[in-house]
Amino acid sequence: MASYNHDTIRDLIDGRLPWQSTRSIMSQYKDDDRFFKYIDILQERVTFNDPILLPIGEHLYIVAKQGEPQGERVVKCGCSYEFGHYTRNWKLKAMINVRDDEEEIAEIYPGRHSYDPDWMEIREFICPGCATLLEVEAAAPGYPIVFDFLPDLETFYRDWLGRELPKESK
Amino acid sequence: MTDASENETMTIKEQLLEYDRRFRETGCYAGITELKYREDDPLRYESLHTKLRSMTISAREMARSISASPGVREVGEMVVALYTPEGDAISLSTGIMVHVHTMSRFIKWMIQNGYEESPGICPGDIFANNDAFIGTVQVPDVMVVVPIFHDDELVGWAGTVAHELEVGGITPGGDVYLAQERFTEGLFVTAEKVGFNDELRRDYLIRLERNLRMPIYWMFDDKAKVAANLELRDQVKELIDDVGLDYYKRATREFIEEGRRAQLSRVKQLMVPGRYRGHTFYGHLTEGKPGILPLSDGNLLYSIPLELEVRGDGQMHLDFDGTGSWGYHSMNCTPAGMDGGLFVTLTQSMNYEGKVNDGAWLATDMNLPSGTWTNPDRHTVATATSWALLLPAFGIFQRLLSRGFVSRGFKEEAFVGQVNSPMVEMGGQSQYGDQFGMALFECSAAGSGALGIKDGIDTGYVGWNPESDMGNMEVWEQGIPMLYLGRSITADSGGPGRHRGGTSFTSTWLVHNTDELTIATSEHSSRVFDNAGMCGGYPAPTAHRHFTVRDSNIQQMVEERKPLPHELGSDPHMSDMERLVEGDKNVIEGPHIDKPLQSGDLFAHSYNGGGGYGDPIERDPLDIARDVENGYVTAEIAERTHAVVLDHDEERDTWRVDEEATVARRKEIRGSRLSKAVPVEDWIESERDRVLERDFVDEVRKMYQDTMGISSRFAEEFREFWRLPEDFAM
Numbered sequence: 082m083a084s085y086n087h088d089t090i091r092d093l094i095d096g097r098l099p100w101q102s103t104r105s106i107m108s109q110y111k112d113d114d115r116f117f118k119y120i121d122i123l124q125e126r127v128t129f130n131d132p133i134l135l136p137i138g139e140h141l142y143i144v145a146k147q148g149e150p151q152g153e154r155v156v157k158c159g160c161s162y163e164f165g166h167y168t169r170n171w172k173l174k175a176m177i178n179v180r181d182d183e184e185e186i187a188e189i190y191p192g193r194h195s196y197d198p199d200w201m202e203i204r205e206f207i208c209p210g211c212a213t214l215l216e217v218e219a220a221a222p223g224y225p226i227v228f229d230f231l232p233d234l235e236t237f238y239r240d241w242l243g244r245e246l247p248k249e250s251k
Numbered sequence: 252m253t254d255a256s257e258n259e260t261m262t263i264k265e266q267l268l269e270y271d272r273r274f275r276e277t278g279c280y281a282g283i284t285e286l287k288y289r290e291d292d293p294l295r296y297e298s299l300h301t302k303l304r305s306m307t308i309s310a311r312e313m314a315r316s317i318s319a320s321p322g323v324r325e326v327g328e329m330v331v332a333l334y335t336p337e338g339d340a341i342s343l344s345t346g347i348m349v350h351v352h353t354m355s356r357f358i359k360w361m362i363q364n365g366y367e368e369s370p371g372i373c374p375g376d377i378f379a380n381n382d383a384f385i386g387t388v389q390v391p392d393v394m395v396v397v398p399i400f401h402d403d404e405l406v407g408w409a410g411t412v413a414h415e416l417e418v419g420g421i422t423p424g425g426d427v428y429l430a431q432e433r434f435t436e437g438l439f440v441t442a443e444k445v446g447f448n449d450e451l452r453r454d455y456l457i458r459l460e461r462n463l464r465m466p467i468y469w470m471f472d473d474k475a476k477v478a479a480n481l482e483l484r485d486q487v488k489e490l491i492d493d494v495g496l497d498y499y500k501r502a503t504r505e506f507i508e509e510g511r512r513a514q515l516s517r518v519k520q521l522m523v524p525g526r527y528r529g530h531t532f533y534g535h536l537t538e539g540k541p542g543i544l545p546l547s548d549g550n551l552l553y554s555i556p557l558e559l560e561v562r563g564d565g566q567m568h569l570d571f572d573g574t575g576s577w578g579y580h581s582m583n584c585t586p587a588g589m590d591g592g593l594f595v596t597l598t599q600s601m602n603y604e605g606k607v608n609d610g611a612w613l614a615t616d617m618n619l620p621s622g623t624w625t626n627p628d629r630h631t632v633a634t635a636t637s638w639a640l641l642l643p644a645f646g647i648f649q650r651l652l653s654r655g656f657v658s659r660g661f662k663e664e665a666f667v668g669q670v671n672s673p674m675v676e677m678g679g680q681s682q683y684g685d686q687f688g689m690a691l692f693e694c695s696a697a698g699s700g701a702l703g704i705k706d707g708i709d710t711g712y713v714g715w716n717p718e719s720d721m722g723n724m725e726v727w728e729q730g731i732p733m734l735y736l737g738r739s740i741t742a743d744s745g746g747p748g749r750h751r752g753g754t755s756f757t758s759t760w761l762v763h764n765t766d767e768l769t770i771a772t773s774e775h776s777s778r779v780f781d782n783a784g785m786c787g788g789y790p791a792p793t794a795h796r797h798f799t800v801r802d803s804n805i806q807q808m809v810e811e812r813k814p815l816p817h818e819l820g821s822d823p824h825m826s827d828m829e830r831l832v833e834g835d836k837n838v839i840e841g842p843h844i845d846k847p848l849q850s851g852d853l854f855a856h857s858y859n860g861g862g863g864y865g866d867p868i869e870r871d872p873l874d875i876a877r878d879v880e881n882g883y884v885t886a887e888i889a890e891r892t893h894a895v896v897l898d899h900d901e902e903r904d905t906w907r908v909d910e911e912a913t914v915a916r917r918k919e920i921r922g923s924r925l926s927k928a929v930p931v932e933d934w935i936e937s938e939r940d941r942v943l944e945r946d947f948v949d950e951v952r953k954m955y956q957d958t959m960g961i962s963s964r965f966a967e968e969f970r971e972f973w974r975l976p977e978d979f980a981m
């Protein structure tokens with residue numbers, strides 16, 4: 082079974098591995114020990130010490146909180162900004178910029194590339210802590226904000242990874 | 252467990268029902284609970300699989316060189332597959348793999364509908380179908396299958412599909428945009444016996460000849476399909492003689508069960524269990540266009556929400572609850588088409604090695620709410636351009652899978668998704684003076700969505716055919732009364748992101764040697780973007796404008812050796828056609844449905860790029876300099892969206908990154924983002940008033956009325972999200 086070291090996986094996920102090596106990894110059987118190596122790499126990059134349980138996007142992690150309430154599974158940005166419990170949509174605690182007028186649209190989609198703001202708007206979800214653009218929605222006006230991902234952490238850890246999921250105090 | 256060989260006394264229909272029952276009872280394909288042959292002699296087993304696979308591939312390659320149509324010959328719009336007697340796919344070639352499961356539906360339909368008794372299934376018979384309610388995606392996808400007999404026993408089917416370039420519908424070409432009901436979609440062949448003794452019936456060929464604008468494509472493609480099927484059939488028969496019938500029957504079923512198990516274990520290996528959600532939108536413009544029938548008169552906005560549930564056992568459940576009703580337009584899709592979309596996505600996202608067959612499909616299920624465009628409740632609904640909604644729908648599926656890949660650490664597999672990209676269909680008088688019709692298949696080379704670790708593919712990918720190609724301009728010019736003025740990269744057509752979406756291209760043509768050229772484009776969203784980004788990447792813009800110049804002064808420009816419009820150009824406000832040429836200039840929003848063009852007129856059409864991945868201001872500035880230098884991104888977008896400051900050396904036409912200024916600019920952007928943005932909770936509060944007042948344009952309001960009416964779950968979630976009174980209705 083394939084297995085790669087820390088630096089190879091780091092370069093791979095950063096898109097810095099030479100294409101030939103990347104391609105060969107993509108064509109190979111997958112390395113079953115990837116997940117915790119990946120978590121270790123991400124853990125080195127974030128500004129907090131709470132252990133990462135699961136990444137859910139770029140810069141977004143479900144962590145087990147070290148502070149109070151201890152073990153609480155919250156969503157954090159890599160900059161430490163906390164978005165609340167993972168079972169609630171993190172976007173509701175973000176900042177938003179909506180592009181629904183000509184000038185705002187033209188900044189990204191000028192002229193013939195534009196859309197009709199009566200039919201669609203671009204919603205940018207921004208981290209209040211570090212101003213990273215975390216997610217972009219293109220939606221009809223009035224469409225509810227999407228809750229992208231609600232993982233089944235218990236099943237994932239217990240049945241798929243064969244590891245104990247750190248307890249969350251109620 | 253009973254072996255397949257013990258069923259010789261059963262009819263195929265009984266056998267099909269029996270295998271379905273065993274699947275329900277054991278959860279394993281055909282009741283195969285152990286992979287006996289695989290365990291006993293893996294080498295023999297794998298060798299059979301490899302042989303069958305190479306037979307399908309070589310049959311396809313051979314057929315491509317027989318075919319008359321550039322769609323098959325140049326861009327490879329064809330697939331060959333081998334089936335069990337009950338119609339389950341065992342092995343398939345490369346090409347338009349979307350049809351592997353739709354053809355399976357067609358075979359099963361014939362068996363379920365008593366074809367064994369009438370019209371009979373005999374050695375040498377040839378059956379054809381292009382009815383999507385029986386099993387295909389759309390009218391141009393014409394499938395031909397032949398039974399494989401060993402002595403007197405039906406032991407399988409060989410099947411081939413090609414996308415036909417002309418189907419004789421209300422508008423010329425293959426994807427009949429203006430079809431608004433079944434009755435205008437073109438020529439239907441509904442699970443018909445079209446040949447015997449290995450030959451197509453003469454009366455069938457005469458029907459094709461007299462009902463199509465350009466019969467040679469379909470007729471010769473059908474001959475190529477028959478040839479591929481016979482080649483595959485004869486090779487399989489030889490192989491059966493070699494390995495023995497009992498071995499063949501059991502082993503090929505084990506392949507499918509192995510495929511099913513592999514899919515479940517791959518989900519567990521690459522994904523994370525849980526609930527994933529996403530959506531996209533699609534705008535359909537009809538207002539003011541000629542040829543729209545009274546029933547379909549009106550613009551439409553479709554919302555396409557998708558929920559994916561990944562269960563603890565690796566089973567995936569897709570749910571399209573909350574999407575809109577079918578309509579009097581050509582973009583509806585049948586469950587067979589949706590199956591095809593699912594299959595082709597799975598083969599590329601998860602089943603990239605090992606046994607690619609119907610097993611993967613068995614490990615996945617879908618909710619296609621009745622009455623929606625995904626499952627129309629009457630068979631007279633038009634599905635001629637179902638890719639229009641099907642592609643964006645399964646683009647969402649790819650993004651949902653990719654969320655799981657990113658969570659799991661397999662970022663190299665994350666893919667922002669296939670794109671929906673518009674297509675040019677045409678007909679009228681050819682450059683040779685005859686009647687003609689053509690689907691210009693260069694659309695098979697759109698931009699792809701970005702990957703989690705790199706940019707999307709530029710001008711080289713579509714979802715339905717992973718081997719896609721745009722074909723040579725010179726070859727297309729042989730079949731259409733137009734000359735290429737240019738084919739060029741469309742700057743800024745990929746969605747911005749840390750990894751940008753693949754860019755697409757624009758073609759410009761001079762209409763040549765014809766008095767009448769009708770162009771009817773299909774499959775494009777208007778006013779909204781249907782190819783989204785992810786993780787901070789932006790959607791790709793949708794190419795929803797066509798540029799024409801009638802009565803142009805091009806002849807004079809050529810004589811005076813003036814610069815010609817070879818592209819739309821990098822100015823998004825003024826195209827080169829508008830800037831350089833004199834004449835009657837038009838910009839047409841949405842599908843090009845307009846009065847015919849003639850010699851000397853100009854036409855430009857753009858394809859779509861893919862969505863981006865990650866925050867664009869995290870993009871490597873050097874990559875942006877390279878993008879600008881090569882025309883993928885304009886300097887304006889580089890500066891505004893990616894926040895890169897570039898110096899232009901006008902003499903050498905090179906671009907250099909001003910690193911210090913870029914760092915400063917990116918810092919400034921972060922600051923201005925936060926000063927412009929508002930907390931989401933405040934935004935919801937203010938938007939709530941708008942929702943309460945129903946302050947939306949008609950198309951948006953109608954979309955909500957429709958989806959809230961058809962889905963009580965969506966209606967409830969909508970009211971809950973905006974905290975609306977229980978009796979709130981749009």
Ligand SMILES: [Zn+2]
Binds near residue numbers: 160162210211
């Ligand atoms: Zn942050």
